[in-house]
Amino acid sequence: xxxxxxxxxxxxxxxxxxxxxxxxxxxxxxxxxxxxxxxxxxxxxxxxxxxxxxxxxxxxxxxxxxxxxxxxxxxxxxxxxxxxxxxxxxxxxxxxxxxxxxxxxxxxxxxxxxxxxxxxxxxxxxxxxxxxxxxxxxxxxxxxxxxxxxxxxxxxxxxxxxxxxxxxxxxxxxxxxxxxxxxxxxxxxxxxxxxxxxxxxxxxxxxxxxxxxxxxxxxxxxxxxxxxxxxxxxxxxxxxxxxxxxxxxxxxxxxxxxxxxxxxxxxxxxxxxxxxxxxxxxxxxxxxxxxxxxxxxxxxxxxxxxxxxxxxxxxxxxxxxxxxxxxxxxxxxxxxxxxxxxxxxxxxxxxxxxxxxxxxxxxxxxxxxxxxxxxxxxxxxxxxxxxxxxxxxxxxxxxxxxxxxxxxxxxxxxxxxxxxxxxxxxxxxxxxxxxxxxxxxxxxxxxxxxxxxxxxxxxxxxxxxxxxxxxxxxxxxxxxxxxxxxxxxxxxxxxxxxxxxxxxxxxxxxxxxxxxxxxxxxxxxxxxxxxxxxxxxxxxxxxxxxxxxxxxxxxxxxxxxxxxxxxxxxxxxxxxxxxxxxxxxxxxxxxxxxxxxxxxxxxxxxxxxxxxxxxxxxxxxxxxxxxxxxxxxxxxxxxxxxxxxxxxxxxxxxxxxxxxxxxxxxxxxxxxxxxxxxxxxxxxxxxxxxxxxxxxxxxxxxxxxxxxxxxxxxxxxxxxxxxxxxxxxxxxxxxxxxxxxxxxxxxxxxxxxxxxxxxxxxxxxxxxxxxxxxxxxxxxxxxxxxxxxxxxxxxxxxxxxxxxxxxxxxxxxxxxx
Numbered sequence: 088x089x090x091x092x093x094x095x096x097x098x099x100x101x102x103x104x105x106x107x108x109x110x111x112x113x114x115x116x117x118x119x120x121x122x123x124x125x126x127x128x129x130x131x132x133x134x135x136x137x138x139x140x141x142x143x144x145x146x147x148x149x150x151x152x153x154x155x156x157x158x159x160x161x162x163x164x165x166x167x168x169x170x171x172x173x174x175x176x177x178x179x180x181x182x183x184x185x186x187x188x189x190x191x192x193x194x195x196x197x198x199x200x201x202x203x204x205x206x207x208x209x210x211x212x213x214x215x216x217x218x219x220x221x222x223x224x225x226x227x228x229x230x231x232x233x234x235x236x237x238x239x240x241x242x243x244x245x246x247x248x249x250x251x252x253x254x255x256x257x258x259x260x261x262x263x264x265x266x267x268x269x270x271x272x273x274x275x276x277x278x279x280x281x282x283x284x285x286x287x288x289x290x291x292x293x294x295x296x297x298x299x300x301x302x303x304x305x306x307x308x309x310x311x312x313x314x315x316x317x318x319x320x321x322x323x324x325x326x327x328x329x330x331x332x333x334x335x336x337x338x339x340x341x342x343x344x345x346x347x348x349x350x351x352x353x354x355x356x357x358x359x360x361x362x363x364x365x366x367x368x369x370x371x372x373x374x375x376x377x378x379x380x381x382x383x384x385x386x387x388x389x390x391x392x393x394x395x396x397x398x399x400x401x402x403x404x405x406x407x408x409x410x411x412x413x414x415x416x417x418x419x420x421x422x423x424x425x426x427x428x429x430x431x432x433x434x435x436x437x438x439x440x441x442x443x444x445x446x447x448x449x450x451x452x453x454x455x456x457x458x459x460x461x462x463x464x465x466x467x468x469x470x471x472x473x474x475x476x477x478x479x480x481x482x483x484x485x486x487x488x489x490x491x492x493x494x495x496x497x498x499x500x501x502x503x504x505x506x507x508x509x510x511x512x513x514x515x516x517x518x519x520x521x522x523x524x525x526x527x528x529x530x531x532x533x534x535x536x537x538x539x540x541x542x543x544x545x546x547x548x549x550x551x552x553x554x555x556x557x558x559x560x561x562x563x564x565x566x567x568x569x570x571x572x573x574x575x576x577x578x579x580x581x582x583x584x585x586x587x588x589x590x591x592x593x594x595x596x597x598x599x600x601x602x603x604x605x606x607x608x609x610x611x612x613x614x615x616x617x618x619x620x621x622x623x624x625x626x627x628x629x630x631x632x633x634x635x636x637x638x639x640x641x642x643x644x645x646x647x648x649x650x651x652x653x654x655x656x657x658x659x660x661x662x663x664x665x666x667x668x669x670x671x672x673x674x675x676x677x678x679x680x681x682x683x684x685x686x687x688x689x690x691x692x693x694x695x696x697x698x699x700x701x702x703x704x705x706x707x708x709x710x711x712x713x714x715x716x717x718x719x720x721x722x723x724x725x726x727x728x729x730x731x732x733x734x735x736x737x738x739x740x741x742x743x744x745x746x747x748x749x750x751x752x753x754x755x756x757x758x759x760x761x762x763x764x765x766x767x768x769x770x771x772x773x774x775x776x777x778x779x780x781x782x783x784x785x786x787x788x789x790x791x792x793x794x795x796x797x798x799x800x801x802x803x804x805x806x807x808x809x810x811x812x813x814x815x816x817x818x819x820x821x822x823x824x825x826x827x828x829x830x831x832x833x834x835x836x837x838x839x840x841x842x843x844x845x846x847x848x849x850x851x852x853x854x855x856x857x858x859x860x861x862x863x864x865x866x867x868x869x870x871x872x873x874x875x876x877x878x879x880x881x882x883x884x885x886x887x888x889x890x891x892x893x894x895x896x897x898x899x900x901x902x903x904x
Contacts, residue, residue: 144560148181169213183248183261235299254278314410314431316420326828326852327417332409341451342403344368365573366399366582373428382884385428392709392745402569407435415878419850422834426882437556437563445554453546473518494520506663531646535637539629546576565590580615600695607688614681628672680720687713709745720790732784743772764816772808809837826854836883850878
C-alpha cells in the first residue's frame, strides 16, 4: 500500500533575532524532524495495513477459549485484553482454519458468545455485545439455517475441515469429520464459497433448499506436478519424456525393492529378471542398453541428491512419488552420470493440520513365479535311457540278431549307466527287452526323488510400519518406523530390514525455508546359492539331475529312511551318481552360509531463501555412511570344502557427500513465463574394501576366521571418486501453449585422465500443446502435445578401476606405480 503524506511547518513561529548560523541549524533540525516524522507515519500505516491482513492457522478440537487466544497470540503480534468475569475462559470450542485472516477466525470463535472485539494497534479487546431485543427477533425471523455434506468427487469419502464462507462476507464455518456443516445465512446471501487444500475452490449458488450435497474435485495442477532435474514442473509444461509413479500406485503392492514398483509403469523402461533373492529386485534399463561393457544402471536421485546406496534399503511406505527421466533432454543436467536415465525418488512429508498416526500390517505369500520345465518322471526316464543305450549298442547293425543283442546290452547295463536303481526289481529287470518298463517295478521311495521339492517352501512376507505425520502452517513433520521380514520360497533365503525415517520442514518466514530428512536402516539377508558354481546352484541341480536319485539315504530293500543316532534323516552323498558325485545340494544349501549384513545412515538437508521478489536460492547437502559385511562359509562334510571347511569374510565402508547450490529466477510478463537456473554441484565418494579367506576348521560349523588354520587369501584397497559440475537451464512458456527449454552442464570426473576429465553436456527441447488451441474441441482427448528434443549425456561408470591407469592390479589409488 502506498500513501502520500504532506507535512508542513511554518517558519513564522521563530523569532528573527536569531543569527543566520543559528537559523540554519534550526532549519536543518526541522528538516530532519520532518523526515523522521514522515518515515514514522509511513511505517505506521504500512504496519497497520500488514497487521490487518495477518493470517493464522489452527486445527484443534475441544480446547478452551483461553487456549485459542494463547495460540493466536503465538502466531501474530496481537495482545488480547478482556474481563475474565465477562468472558468464559474455560468454554470449549473446536477450530479448523488454514491460512485464514484473523478477523474471520475471531468472528467464528466468538459466534454465539455475545462477544465482540475491537482492534487498536497491536491490541484486540473482547467486550460483551448487547443487541436490542426487537432487532434480534427481526434478524431471527429473516435468517435461515442451511446444512450440507461435502465429499471427495472421486471416491465419495467425506472431507473434514472444508472452509464454507458466504461470498463477500466474513460469515462462515467448516465441515466436521463426517463432512457435514451447518451455517446460518441471510436472505441477501447468494453464493457459498467452498475451499480446501488440494481441491478446486467451488462456488455454490444458494437456492430455496436448506440441505446441500456437494462434491469437490481435486486440483489437477497439484496432481500433475512432476519432479524433474533440480526442480518441478507440470505435465502440461514438460518438454521432455518423464513418467510419474505416485504413492497410490505403490502402496497396494507388497514391495521389498523399489525397482519392483517401476516394472511395467512406463513405456521404454525394461526390467530384467533379478536373482529372486528376498529383498532383491529386477535390474532396470531405461530405453535399452547404453554400453556393452560399462554400467547400464540408471542414476537414482533421492530428495534432490544422487543416491548411491542399496535400493532395498528404502522403505516403499515412505515414497510419495517416483519420476523417471528417460530422454537426454530430461537428464542432461546430471551430465556424466545420466546416460542410462535418471530415477527421481521423493519421500513423504507431513501436512499442516492435526497429527495423523497410521499403522499398517501386510501379510503376503510367495512362490515360484514361472513354472518349471516339463520333465520326465522316473517311470518315463528309464525307457528313454534304455532306448538311447540300445541305439548306441546297435550302431550300424540291421539284422534281428543285432537288435536283440543291443536290447540285451541296454537292459543289463542301464543300472550301471545311471548309477542307481530306485525300483523294487532287479537291476537287469528294470526295463524289459521290448523297451517297456517292467510292469512290476514300483518305486521304493516315490516321495524322495525331487531335490527341488525338498528345497522349496511357501514364502512368507510380513511388513509392519507405523507413521506419524502432521504440522502447522510453519512446520511439518513425518516420522516412520518399519520392519520387514521376508522368507523366500527357497529354504535358506530370507531378508530382514529395520528402518526409520524423520523428516522435518520449517518455514520461519515467508522468504526462508529449511528442512532435514534423515533415515537409517539395518538389513540382514541369507542368500540361496543361486550365484555359486553349478554344483551348489539349487535351481540348476534340480533341472539337470535325473528324477531317480534320492535326497536322503534309504534301505535298499524296504525303501525306509536311514536315521542317525539322533533320529534324523541322513543325507545321501551320491557317490554313485555320474553327475554331482559326492554332492547334495540340499545339504549344502542348509549347512553352508552365505549371509550379507548392511547398515546405513542417510541425511539430506536443504535451505531455500527468496529475495528480490523473483529470485530464489536453494542449497542441498546429502551425506551417506554405509557398511557392508559378507560371510561365506562352506561346510567340511559335503561340497567344495569337504574334509576341511573354509570361510571368507568381506567388509566394506562406503561414504559419500553431495553438495549443490541453485539460483533460480522466475518471471511472468503478461503471458510470457521465463525461468532461469544456475547451479554448482560437488560429489565425493570414498570406498574401503577388506577381504580375507581361510580354510581348515577346528570346530565344525563355526564360520569365523579364527576357527580356520590356513590363510588362503587376504586383500584390501580404498578408492576416492569425485565429480564437479556447473550447469544452467532456461525454460520459456507462452500461454502454456508454446514451450522451449535449453540446458547445459560442464562436468569433471576423477575417473578419467586430467587432460580428458571435463566434458560438456547439453540439450534443447520444445513442445506445442495443441489441446490449448481454441479450435481444438475434442472432448475425449485431455492432452495433445507435439514434442521434440535433442541432448548429449555421458557415462563415467567404468567400474572400480580408473581408466587412465595402466597397471590395473595396482590401480586403486596407489600413487604413481
